[in-house]
Amino acid sequence: MFNKILFAFCLIAFISCDSSDDNDGNMTNTDFNYFPLSVTNTWDFEITTGTDTPSNESLTVETVSGTEFTLTSDPTDPAGFMTRILSGGALKDENGTLIGNGNIDFGLQGLSNFNVAIVNGTLYDQNANVNTELFSTTGTTSQTVDVYDLDITYQVRTVQQADVAQMVVEGVTYRDIIHSQLIINATISTDVTIGNFTQQVPLLDPQDVIVVDNYWSKDIGLIKSDNQLDYELRDYSTLGLTLPVPQSASILTTQNLTTYTVQ
Numbered sequence: 253m254f255n256k257i258l259f260a261f262c263l264i265a266f267i268s269c270d271s272s273d274d275n276d277g278n279m280t281n282t283d284f285n286y287f288p289l290s291v292t293n294t295w296d297f298e299i300t301t302g303t304d305t306p307s308n309e310s311l312t313v314e315t316v317s318g319t320e321f322t323l324t325s326d327p328t329d330p331a332g333f334m335t336r337i338l339s340g341g342a343l344k345d346e347n348g349t350l351i352g353n354g355n356i357d358f359g360l361q362g363l364s365n366f367n368v369a370i371v372n373g374t375l376y377d378q379n380a381n382v383n384t385e386l387f388s389t390t391g392t393t394s395q396t397v398d399v400y401d402l403d404i405t406y407q408v409r410t411v412q413q414a415d416v417a418q419m420v421v422e423g424v425t426y427r428d429i430i431h432s433q434l435i436i437n438a439t440i441s442t443d444v445t446i447g448n449f450t451q452q453v454p455l456l457d458p459q460d461v462i463v464v465d466n467y468w469s470k471d472i473g474l475i476k477s478d479n480q481l482d483y484e485l486r487d488y489s490t491l492g493l494t495l496p497v498p499q500s501a502s503i504l505t506t507q508n509l510t511t512y513t514v515q
Contacts, residue, residue: 258454259464262407263447266453274502279311279464280439281357283497285345285470286305286350286378286430286468286469286470286471286472286473287345287350287468287473287474287514288471288472288473288514288515289313289321289345289431290314290316290514290515291313291314291315291316292312292313292513293313293473293512293513293514293515294310294311294312294313294409294513295310295311295312295473295474295509295512296309296310296482296509296510296511296512297303297309297310297311297332297335297508298316298422298506298507298508299330299331299332299335299505299506299507299509299511300505300506300508301331301503301504301505302503302504302505303511304509307331308466308510309325309327309330309331309332309335310325310326310327311323311324311335311338311339311474312324312326314436319344319345319346319497320342320344321342321344322338322339322341322342322412323338323344323401324339325338325339325344329504330378330426330504331452331505332477332507333462333464333477333479333505333507334464334466334474334477334479334507335507336356336357337352337356337360337375337434338352338474340352340355340356340357341353341354341355341356341370341494342354347379348377348378348379348424349375349376349378350374350375350376350468351372351373351374351375352370352373352374352375353370353371353372353373354367354369354370355367355368355369355370356368356370359435365505366404367385367393368391368397368406368408369389369391370388370389370408371389372387373408373410373431374386374387374410374496375387375434375466375469376412376432376466377412377430377432377449378430378471380412381412382412382413382414382482383411383412383413383451384411385409385410385411385413386409386410386411386412386432387408387410388407388408388409388410389407389408389409389410389470390405390406390407390408391405392404392405392406392417393405393406396497397496397497399427400442400495400496401416401442401443402440402441402442402455403416403419403440403441403452404438404440405438405439405440406436406437406438406439407436407437407439408434408435408436409434409435410432410433410434410435411432411433411435412425412430412431412432413431413432413433413465414431415428415430415431416430416431416467417429417476419469419476419479420510421466421467421475421476421477421506421507421509422438422510425508426469426472426475427469427470428469428470429466429467429468429469429470429475430467430468431465431466431467432466432468433460433464433465434463434464434466435460436460436461436462436463437458437459437460437461438456438457438458438459438483439454439456439457439458439459440454440455440485441453441454441456442455444488444491453486453488455485455495456483456484456486457485457486459484460482461477461482461483462479462480462481463480463482464475464477464478464479465478465480472509472514473509473512473514474507474509475508475509476506476507476508476509477504477506477507478504479504479505479507479509480502481498481501481503481504481505482501482502482503482514483499484499484500485497485499485503487499
């Protein structure tokens with residue numbers, strides 16, 4: 253009898269401890285920050301696209317009001333993808349997440365003013381599990397390129413990826429890093445007239461045309477952003493159709509932190 257009672261007490265104690273551990277694991281951790289927000293905090297980046305000569309640009313916190321803030325970039329028309337996003341609208345730091353709002357120009361090759369309205373778009377969530385989709389929005393837009401009226405359907409989404417213990421960027425070792433992705437999937441079609449016959453044809457089948465891997469270091473901010481542009485258009489050359497953009501492209505643009513000042 254004594255052994256049965258002792259076993260029962262041990263079982264209850266084990267279950268109680270296990271339940272407590274589960275609750276602790278689900279608690280939101282906001283004791284630290286992956287994008288420190290104080291006025292005049294500044295991050296300097298080197299931007300490199302393919303074999304082009306690198307350029308330099310910076311982000312500076314301009315205003316802070318509670319958990320909301322704005323950033324400015326130098327130059328005002330930056331080449332860095334994440335510089336454009338982070339300076340393109342209002343941001344919010346809330347419960348371990350970085351949330352963006354604004355009208356963002358994603359700058360797809362050959363397309364001008366490819367603007368997408370982002371409302372409460374989560375860029376990272378330090379408490380999310382790996383492969384958690386943080387944000388998704390879809391839409392359509394139209395543009396005229398040369399003689400072609402292009403109809404574009406897109407999806408923009410962000411996904412939390414696995415943490416990184418440490419990473420070397422421009423010779424500096426950073427630790428305690430979270431990794432998130434921003435992905436743009438697009439489909440493009442246009443009307444083509446051959447003789448007296450007009451038909452809408454697909455130019456770009458659904459593809460992840462932009463995948464941006466962002467790395468954020470604890471108490472420092474964005475340390476690295478790799479922007480991979482990949483696409484392949486359908487080939488209509490046998491029909492005499494000449495497209496105004498390259499048939500395909502694979503271009504990597506890196507945005508590496510060089511210096512920073514944070515409080």
